[in-house]
Amino acid sequence: MREIDVKLITEKVRDLCMEANTDLGEDVLQAFDRAIEKEESSLGLEILRELKENARIAKDEKVALCQDTGFAVVFLELGQDVHLAGGDLKEAIFEGVRQGYRDGYLRKSICHPFTRKNTGDNTPAIIHTEIVQGDKVKITVAPKGGGSENMSRVVMLTPSDGIEGIKRYVVQRVKESGSNPCPPTIIGVGIGGTFELAALLAKKSLLRPLGSRNQDPELDRLESEILEEINRLGIGPQGLGGRTTSLAVHILMMPCHIASFPLAVNIQCHAQRHKEVIL
Amino acid sequence: MAEPIRLKTPLSDEDVEKLKIGDRILLNGVIYTGRDAAHKRLSDLLKEGKELPFDIRGQVIYYVGPTPARPGRVFGSAGPTTSYRMDAYAPALIEKGLKGMVGKGMRSDAVKEAMKKYKAIYFAATGGAGALLAKKVKKAEIVAYEDLGPEAIRRLEVEDLPVIVINDVRGNDLYIEGEKRYRQG
Numbered sequence: 001m002r003e004i005d006v007k008l009i010t011e012k013v014r015d016l017c018m019e020a021n022t023d024l025g026e027d028v029l030q031a032f033d034r035a036i037e038k039e040e041s042s043l044g045l046e047i048l049r050e051l052k053e054n055a056r057i058a059k060d061e062k063v064a065l066c067q068d069t070g071f072a073v074v075f076l077e078l079g080q081d082v083h084l085a086g087g088d089l090k091e092a093i094f095e096g097v098r099q100g101y102r103d104g105y106l107r108k109s110i111c112h113p114f115t116r117k118n119t120g121d122n123t124p125a126i127i128h129t130e131i132v133q134g135d136k137v138k139i140t141v142a143p144k145g146g147g148s149e150n151m152s153r154v155v156m157l158t159p160s161d162g163i164e165g166i167k168r169y170v171v172q173r174v175k176e177s178g179s180n181p182c183p184p185t186i187i188g189v190g191i192g193g194t195f196e197l198a199a200l201l202a203k204k205s206l207l208r209p210l211g212s213r214n215q216d217p218e219l220d221r222l223e224s225e226i227l228e229e230i231n232r233l234g235i236g237p238q239g240l241g242g243r244t245t246s247l248a249v250h251i252l253m254m255p256c257h258i259a260s261f262p263l264a265v266n267i268q269c270h271a272q273r274h275k276e277v278i279l
Numbered sequence: 280m281a282e283p284i285r286l287k288t289p290l291s292d293e294d295v296e297k298l299k300i301g302d303r304i305l306l307n308g309v310i311y312t313g314r315d316a317a318h319k320r321l322s323d324l325l326k327e328g329k330e331l332p333f334d335i336r337g338q339v340i341y342y343v344g345p346t347p348a349r350p351g352r353v354f355g356s357a358g359p360t361t362s363y364r365m366d367a368y369a370p371a372l373i374e375k376g377l378k379g380m381v382g383k384g385m386r387s388d389a390v391k392e393a394m395k396k397y398k399a400i401y402f403a404a405t406g407g408a409g410a411l412l413a414k415k416v417k418k419a420e421i422v423a424y425e426d427l428g429p430e431a432i433r434r435l436e437v438e439d440l441p442v443i444v445i446n447d448v449r450g451n452d453l454y455i456e457g458e459k460r461y462r463q464g
Contacts, residue, residue, distance in 0.1 A: 041461060054411040057410040057411055066408075066409045067409040068409075069356075147406065178384065232464055239457065241459075
């Protein structure tokens with residue numbers, strides 16, 4: 001059995017927190033370029049160019065892309081043949097978040113729900129663990145901002161609502177969110193599973209690189225159809241009017257109960273931040 | 280596209296009356312930061328009939344909670360936060376003389392009404408462009424509620440902070456008009 005010291009996990013989480021918040025993925029920058037080619041609104045074009053410039057400054061000067069450096073959401077794929085030694089795994093991840101948010105001059109945005117008192121170090125982190133085959137550990141850090149998260153929803157549709165029901169709900173959600181979630185957005189959609197799993201699927205779908213296709217042809221088509229409808233809404237970059245309301249729709253689906261038809265829409269702002277490492 | 284208009288704070292009724300939705304503005308001078316928790320405290324002071332920690336007449340509040348500044352830098356990443364959470368508090372501040380708000384996202388009818396009645400403007404800065412906007416801040420100091428950390432009220436001196444007029448004093452709304460213009464079907 002392979003042994004990994006949790007201190008290494010702390011170190012990697014620290015680095016990923018800082019990297020994710022300052023270095024926007026190449027896939028997102030390319031999606032901006034594709035949007036610039038299509039955008040008809042002059043204000044919209046101006047915004048898209050500003051976002052590219054912002055990403056350049058953030059990377060060059062190691063400044064957070066957005067002041068909302070998010071909730072630290074950590075996806076952990078844990079090989080079943082790995083033994084994690086040297087301490088508490090959860091605490092090791094929290095310590096990585098603490099160090100990353102301190103050393104990276106990132107904003108601490110986590111507070112008590114009632115008193116609103118800040119926890120001071122951006123912990124707790126949200127950890128989603130999956131046990132997989134093999135002897136590797138994959139860590140993905142995906143900081144999630146509050147503005148777009150607030151526009152996200154889970155709904156238990158009725159089986160008779162069908163695919164049309166999904167389309168209608170997702171497009172309506174984007175329409176009602178308007179300028180709030182910082183368009184152009186990426187729309188993560190989770191279909192099936194249970195109430196809580198639909199939401200997790202929606203969040204996980206956001207990790208897929210922009211511009212990549214869904215491997216399920218039916219979902220791939222559905223993604224394109226929903227995206228087209230969204231971009232006919234006219235909301236545009238920052239909600240000022242235009243063609244680019246969303247850059248992509250990503251769907252993950254799994255079987256559900258015969259009585260249910262769960263749907264989750266997780267809206268992601270254009271600062272689509274996630275970095276990963278495999279140990 | 281028309282050239283951006285340079286605007287110097289504090290703002291007068293005359294300044295804001297000239298502005299119309301879609302105008303690109305470069306804000307200059309002093310502005311104040313404030314978001315959820317600070318607004319709650321300002322609102323409590325008004326309810327108790329007490330003085331606010333700064334003279335709000337003619338001023339602009341930027342809805343922002345910045346990241347900490349790296350050593351040697353004036354300010355951290357500083358883009359706008361979503362404004363609707365301040366809707367419950369904004370009309371009372373506008374009534375007291377607040378002339379401008381910088382944020383992102385739609386405002387409530389009550390805020391729009393107050394902007395019309397007391398002549399104030401709602402501007403949007405680009406959400407998520409915090410690194411770029413930080414460079415426009417030339418000086419920053421905390422003036423109230425240091426215990427709130429990123430939510431403390433700060434006095435900023437800005438140079439050419441780029442914003443867009445979303446709501447003018449005539450009740451127009453760029454979010455509504457922009458969407459209408461580009462909606463298909």
